[in-house]
Amino acid sequence: MERCGWAGDDPLYHAYHDDEWGVPEFDSRALWEKLILEGYQAGLSWITILRKRDSFREAFQGFDPNVIATWGAAEVEELLQNPGIVRHRGKVEATITNARVWQGIEAKEGFARYLWSYVDYSPIQTDWSALSQVPAQTEISQAISKDLKKKGFKFCGPTITYAFMQAAGLVNDHLTTCPCHKPVAEMGQKSASV
Template sequence: MNTPLPRCRWAQTDPTQWAYHDHEWGVPVRDSRTLWENLILDSFQAGLSWRTILLKREAFRRAFEGFAPSRIALYGESDIERLMADSGIVRSRQKIIATIRNARAYLTMQDNGEDFSAFVWSFTNNQPIKDHGDSGNPRSPQGDALSLALKKRGFSFVGPVIVHAWLQACGIINDHDTTCFRRTG
């Protein structure tokens, strides 16, 4: 008989979450476009379970054309209506509009020579930080500061709780529970 791996509390009951936890959550992401996609997915997750977003992730990728900021930045009202009619994604007008706004803000940063990954990682001195081993903590000083900085650059739907969850997911903050097999050191 196999002994189940000791995982973070949130990932102990569902095979979909096991796979995500074991292979993606908390793995440091340095690619700007991937960081941006993950921020958008975390924004859509607000108020919902992460499992819901995981099950709809491929539909989101299809609906938002692979999360290409250059394509999404051009979206207009007909695209918003198309997305609102897509039952494969979370149909929130506010979150869809925020995604378009965030694509434009991302591209503005790029146009100004500001690399999104370098910007994000600068909030942790370019190193993953180990929090207190409580993946249930909804905020962090880094998430609070980055949330404000993103808003100053024109991003929306990036409050401190969303940003902290995103930093955890992207391995910028290592917040695996202290008993989790993925926590190192």
Template sequence: MAAKEIHRCTWAGTDADYIRYHDEEWGVPMTDDRALFEKLVLEGFQAGLSWITILRKRENFRAAFHNFDAERISRYAARDVERLMKNEGIIRNRAKIEATISNAQAFLTLSERAPFSQYLWGFLDGRPIVNEITSSKDIRTETDVSKRMSKALKADGFRFVGSTTLYAFMQSTGMVNDHLVTCFRYNQCAKLQKKLKIPGL
């Protein structure tokens, strides 16, 4: 008996790393503050590049940035910037590296008001958006919500958080379900999103 064919979003392609990311992470609701900060930073580094480039360097990023410990990153000095600029395992972009440091500082300041997860999910009132997309060409690159989130984060001192970057962030962290309805992960992620409860929202 032939194995049942698995239907995925077309962007997953045939690359093993991409398929694993699609099947296990993309679209799963994320609520951990550290993990959300990490994803926001990586989405910023991705600007102008392909996500697979970041994905293949993710473990290097985690090692280089002390597992995205915002407290520690916020204290990085000039020597740390130079250390990172010499690290061939990450994207050596000075502006993005320096933005990561200032973003860590902004993250800590914002966290004094409310948990980062509550702040971000508040733009959706704690309820993920579950779209019904039948073709990859219908997937949007930004929305009114991503524009509002981008504007607010910039006002709070974050950098490399444009509305397109923020929409990709929303897709990857399960704030939006943009799996194609024919994809086997669509219903799985929709169920997780339906059960989501954000404290304070």
């Protein structure tokens, strides 16, 4: 069995694929971080984001949305000078906006509960055997994207949202030929703790 072809040859990519991607995540803050990083990936390769992830975590105070929600223009300008992250004004400003949106969802129902409700609190299990079968977006990612945008979230189109769903384990899109498919599927059979 071979790991999913998108993981390429980079050891960092292999570790991410083998240990993180598709593993069901139920922590609200961690889910928010994954969604934010998927937004930064728009127009770039995921390996670029992985290589900068530690710098992102440092620059964004461990991706604590309660801290980031208090930021303003001064923090934006400081971040735009940081070569360790993706310096895109729109994405940096959106991160602050998205932290505030996260606070609202978290206070009302819990960000994790909100997201997992779209898949009935259990990961969708797929049986793709080729990368060409894996969709770029689905009706569920379109629905999540639409609702997040309605709430004020930025950089969360349906393709970004589907990539997030894959990364956060809301859907198991490891190929059936990948050694991670079965273990991730078994993780999904355990009850969600949201």
